[in-house]
Amino acid sequence: MKKVLIVFGTRPEAIKMAPVVHAFRARSDRFDTRVCVTGQHREILDQVLSFFDIHPDYDLNIMKPGQDLNQLTAAVILAMAPVLDEFQPDLLFVHGDTTTSAICALAGYYAGVKVCHVEAGLRTRDIYSPFPEELNRQLTARIASLHFAPTVHAKANLVAEGINAEQVFITGNTIIDALNYATGKVDTVETPELQQLKSYLGNKAPLILVTCHRRENFGAGLESICSALKRIAESHDIQLIYPVHPNPNISSVVRAKLDATRNIHLIKPLSYPAFIWLMKNCKFIITDSGGIQEEGNALGKQVLLLRSNTERPEVLGAGGVQLVGTDSEAIVSSAEVLLNNPMRNSLHHFPYGNGHAAADILSITIQEYVQAVP
Known part of the structure; x- marks a missing residue:
């Protein structure tokens, strides 16, 4: 039996890794599967763990008030070492682009553990956008032995960087597994x-969902975004719902x-099911999120992306995402188009798979590692 350690620390990672956890734990005949959370996000991480009924075997609880990236990096690698020493996994699964992913992969490398990267191969080619996520992805790719790419484009990125194509597998994105659940x-x-969210539907005004949390938008960028949101809200009969990040x-x-502003509702971060309900029932989404580009696309919602680039170019081709950056005029004009022309809300195609990514990851792992290695 092979020992598998699945590690994540943020809410988006937890959502996307939950189907992987359930897939591996369902095969206890093949794997001794344990879950480690770093606690890079705390309260909003715990909400997701509860929703998906996941009980971590290890909780590093590394987040402290005011912690910067240097302190976070040091805390993760120091806390991971004893977990790896105790469990001695054969395989370490990490996800995506967080500090948890990159530094846990590095700790796994130091411990001689094979690293498997879920949602591998996304790229902007600008290590400062998104920051620090783009560099985290590239670092993790250099360490990983198995790469689970969500799309053909993501696989091509890895092969272009010299990753052996035989180690890269196209699975779709586990976000669709989680979304279906x-x-x-x-x-x-x-x-x-x-009930609170549904109360905003009382006056029949369209709901517009807003999220914003990326470091590169701190300061002047966020102020410009807020100016745009205020203009949009004041000039239209809408309800703008903004779950505000606690940072x-x-x-x-x-x-x-x-x-x-009367029709802008600043609310606490939502639980995952409430957030899904809001995405399903909003007219469109304004965000700087990575995962919401995929979720919004899957739910047939247009997304105005508050960034200058995206590591998910497939959504641009699918007609679901428009890059607007942080320029106030660009945000307002793009929102005006969506508010005044409902036909713009239809999508062309969906690039992220059929909701069987976790099952495919499990099957590939058995084929490529468990069966291939005595």
């Missing part, structure tokens, strides 16, 4: 959180700029 549950639950670099600016 969540949408099946959302319509069967009723919580105070969902004070975000929350202090957003609340100072937007709190007084």
Whole structure:
């Protein structure tokens, strides 16, 4: 039996790795599977763990108030070492582009553990955008032995960087597995959180969902975004719903700029099922998120992306995402088009698979590692 350690630390990682956890734990005849969370996100991570009924075997709980990237990096690698020493896994699974992913992969490399990278191969080619996620992805790719790429384009990126094509497998994105699971549950639950969201539908005004959290938008970029949101809200009969990220670099600016605007609702971060409900019921989405580009696309929603580039170019070709950056005029004009022309909300095609990514990852791992290695 092979020992597998699945590590994640942020809410997006937890959502996308939950189907992988369940797939591997369902094959206890093949794998001794354990879960380690770093706690890079704390409260919003715990919400996802509860929703997906995942109970970590190791919780590093490394996040501290005011912690910068240097402190976070040091905390992750120091806390991971004893976990690897104790469990001695054969395979270490990490996801995507976080500091947790890159540094846990590095710790695995130091410990002589084979690293498997889920959602591999996404690239902007600008290591400062998104920061530090782009560099995290590239570092993880140099360490990993198995690469699970969501699309043909992602695989091509890895092969172009010299990764052996035989180590790269196209699986689709596990976000679709998670989304299918969540949408099946959302319509069967009723919580105070969902009741609050549904109350915004009372006056029939369209809901516009906004999220913003990336470091590169701190400061002037966020202020420009807020100016655009205020203009959009004041000039249209809409309800703009903004779950505000708890980072004070975000929350202090957003609340100072937007709190007084009548039809902008600044709310706490939502649980995953409530967030899925809001995505399903909004008219369109304004965000700087990576994963929401995929989720919004899968739900048939147009996304105005508050970034100058994207590591998910497939969504541009699919007609689901428009790059608007942080320029106030560009955000306002693009939102005006979507508000005034509903036909723009239809998508051409969906590039991220059929919701069987976790099963494919499990099958490939058995074929490429368990069966191939005595």
